[in-house]
Amino acid sequence: MTMSTITNMNMNTNTKTTDDPASHPLDRFAVEGKSAIITGASGALGAGIAEALGAMGAKLTLASGDTEPLADLARRITETGGVAQTVNRRPNSLEDAEAIVERGVDAFGSVDLLVVASGFNQAGFIHEQDLADWEKVMDANVRGAWLMAQAFGKRALEQGTGGKVLLISSVRGRHGNYSGYTAYCTSKGATDALTRSLATEWAQYGITVNAIAPTVFRSGVTAWMFSDNELGQATRKRSLARIPLGRLGEVDDLLGMAIYLLSPASDFCTGQVMYVDGGYTAG
Secondary structure (H helix, E strand, O other): OOHHHHHHHHHHOOOOOOOOHHHOHHHHHOOOOOEEEEEOOOOHHHHHHHHHHHHOOOEEEEEOOOHHHHHHHHHHHHHOOOEEEEEOOOOOOHHHHHHHHHHHHHHHOOOOEEEEOOOOOOOOOOOOOOHHHHHHHHHHHHHHHHHHHHHHHHHHHHHOOOEEEEEEOOHHHOOOOOOOOHHHHHHHHHHHHHHHHHHHHHHHHOEEEEEEEEOOEOOOOOHHHHOOOHHHHHHHHHHHOOOOOOOOEOHHHHHHHHHHHHOHHHOOOOOOEEEEOOOHHHO
């Protein structure tokens, strides 16, 4: 029998070996046992990702400056069998960022996943906005992400086992906004650039870096847009006119993408800004 005959026989068989990923594809999304750090964990998206990862068996270090919501989140996760600890700090300084990372290492022996879900917006037209407000937005959305990436990266490179970083961007990193968002849009454009730059810098170490960029989704910050008052209705109508799927987003809409980007399923995906926006950026 020739080699070509053997090759053709192998190609035509439907039998899959036990180590073939296609025979158990959902295993590619496993995060069980991974040590995950989430900043902004008390916010809607941070909390949603935390609960999803906790339910899947990840070991969580949850960071936020909002003490009570953070404690409530950790309680919900642990009461359903998850593992979570809290750090009442925001990444305002390198000391804060390093302390958050070290809490994860001290408790779980390593850090594998980083989600930077902390952020801030202060709307204001540029000719009226104070420089201090601009700096608050840039510090929370860009400086904080850079500091967390630096602290995580130092530890991940020491470990030598790779890792995954997920940043939270926005469609506003690509599109402007007429409502006084020069600070916010600029900060999210910088987030996109940070995603691509870190991805290329860290690829050699097996660390992937990606971002999720949603349109408006339900959270404490945007709750007024989902209300029935006149301003909420008008703003919602204007936003919906740009979204082909015809509705605003829910936290659940973002979780599938988050799990993908934090699991082995995305091992060949890095430097990407993934728009979860109901088609906003397509129109």
